[in-house]
Amino acid sequence: GNEGGTAEALAGTERAKVQDYADSIEAIRERNRRIDAMADRIRRHVPQLDERQLSPDASTFQRQQGHVEVLLGALISGLTNVVAFTVDELGHDYTGITGMEGEKVNMHDVGHGKTIAGVPAEEIRRRCRLHHMTLIDRIVTRLKSVPEGDGTMFDNTLICYFPDAGETHHSHGTEYPFIVMAGANSRLNLGRRYIRLPNYGEPGHRTLGNWYTTLLNAYGNPIEHYGALDLGLNKFGIDQRGPIRQFSS
Structure with missing residues (x-):
């Protein structure tokens, strides 16, 4: 038309x-x-889902396993280079949790420390996080099996696992930990380290804006700062602009 x-x-x-x-x-x-x-390439990487994942009665755990196969198909076929996968947030009801498969678990209640079906909240959260790690393991293992350039697809991949909340259930965001997994060709200096940056307002404190600035700078966008500045940090005299130097290669 x-x-x-x-x-x-x-x-x-x-x-x-x-x-x-x-x-x-x-x-x-x-x-x-x-x-x-791209039809031929897409056809070769159509996700193979089993009956449990396609069932209307699929549990949360089973659906998430199916979603992983879909996102892998999209990445490997070249439909996209970026995937955002929300596996958890405080409004979710979870089913299929290991050892309590028949229970519908409200994650907001878990955040408030509620024991459900005799299982303490911290144990429920631990089981969910273990499940999340099995999903990530599936993603990493599959991408490592796909040739790309002189290595594998995972060599050119960065995975960020975000927390379900900040420093507390109803957080102010003064802490927001990440687990970051990167392949061999990463332009960030991560190196199997646990890194804790200075607390809010302390010298050397950095924000999420600095983290995203670091990613953008590392991959060709020399932006000075991503997102809005935290005006609450002005009284501490902290320069919020620029990347996090500890992560620069």
Whole structure:
């Protein structure tokens, strides 16, 4: 179609609005053309899901295992280079937790320390995190099996495992730990280390904005700072701009 032609009879903001719609439609068409050209490769990497993962009665654990296969198919086929996978947040109801498979567990209650079916909250959280690690292990193992360049796909991969909250259940965000796993070609100096940066307001304190700035700088975007500055840090005289030097290669 010629959606853009409709805009020619219009003026001002209406013309710009219709042209934006037309550009969006064309962008979708271009995306679909590119996907059609990748059909053979996509077909080779269609995720293989079992009946449990496809069932309407699948547990949270089973669905997440299926989601991992879908994201792996998307990455390996080249449909995307970035995947965001929310495995947990305080509003989730979890089913299929090891040892309490028949229970529907509200993670907000767990955050408040509630014992469910005789299992303490910390133990429930531990079982969920162990499950999350099995998902990550599946991702890493599969990517390590896929050749890419002179190595494997995982060599060119960075995985960030975020916490379910900050320093407490209802946090202020003064702490926000990550587990970061990177392949051999990472441009960050991570090196199998536990790194704890100075606390909020202390000399050398860095923010999440600095972390994302570090990632962007390492991979070709020399941005000075990602996101908004924390005005609460001004009274401490902390320079919030720039990357985290400890992570620079």
